[in-house]
Amino acid sequence: MISPLKNNxxxxxxWPTKDAMDQIYEKHLWGGEGFDFYxxxxxxxxxxxEPYLENVGHFLRSFEQSxxxxxxxxxxxxxxxxxxxxxxxxxxxxxxxxxxxxxxIKFRDDRLEFKCLNIATDELPAGDCAILRQVLQHxxxxxxxxxxxxxxIYKYLIVTEHLPDGSFKPxxxxxxxxxTRLKKQSGVDLTAPPFDMKVQEAQQLLSVxxxxxxxxxxxxxxxxx
Numbered sequence: 774m775i776s777p778l779k780n781n782x783x784x785x786x787x788w789p790t791k792d793a794m795d796q797i798y799e800k801h802l803w804g805g806e807g808f809d810f811y812x813x814x815x816x817x818x819x820x821x822x823e824p825y826l827e828n829v830g831h832f833l834r835s836f837e838q839s840x841x842x843x844x845x846x847x848x849x850x851x852x853x854x855x856x857x858x859x860x861x862x863x864x865x866x867x868x869x870x871x872x873x874x875x876x877x878i879k880f881r882d883d884r885l886e887f888k889c890l891n892i893a894t895d896e897l898p899a900g901d902c903a904i905l906r907q908v909l910q911h912x913x914x915x916x917x918x919x920x921x922x923x924x925x926i927y928k929y930l931i932v933t934e935h936l937p938d939g940s941f942k943p944x945x946x947x948x949x950x951x952x953t954r955l956k957k958q959s960g961v962d963l964t965a966p967p968f969d970m971k972v973q974e975a976q977q978l979l980s981v982x983x984x985x986x987x988x989x990x991x992x993x994x995x996x997x998x
Contacts (some may be wrong), residue, residue: 812848833859840901846908936960
């Protein structure tokens with residue numbers, strides 16, 4: 774695992790991501806007044822959610838045997854709940870403990886399991902396909918560098934990231950938290966430095982314009998080595 778001192782970024786233990794995410798939900802920093810938990814417009818706006826569900830659902834239904842899916846950053850589960858029927862088992866992971874507890878009560882299915890994990894520091898659950906939907910865009914490069922080597926346990930990886938329009942320099946570093954790299958005219962590309970994730974194939978499943986924030990929300994399917 775890459776040291777948390779990589780790129781001269783010094784972290785106190787434990788890393789600050791859990792506290793940042795706890796605060797986001799507690800103070801509704803992603804909006805959603807009136808909701809108990811709200812994972813932002815990317816998880817609720819129909820123009821973003823509906824095409825995602827159509828394309829990812831089509832992929833999951835293409836398996837001869839329903840796959841085991843690991844949702845690494847499931848949030849309020851407004852999106853994930855629609856994908857559970859296409860799976861043999863759906864393991865939904867989030868770093869916010871009270872959110873995971875709420876999800877366990879609100880969403881029940883024999884195929885569904887919720888886990889509270891830090892995907893940068895904890896062992897990832899086994900599965901056929903992992904989903905990272907607008908998760909990495911909120912994480913520092915150091916944390917992403919700790920996640921990428923562990924993704925090789927999956928045969929398929931579906932990554933959704935909010936990217937700037939036009940050409941941009943990928944993977945400029947940020948502090949983990951509410952914001953993304955858009956303010957730096959950057960976005961996450963796992964196959965570019967410093968992550969250099971090795972894949973067999975990459976296929977863009979969809980790209981949807983974000984009316985509120987600009988840029989495009991892009992979903993890519995990777996077949997892993």
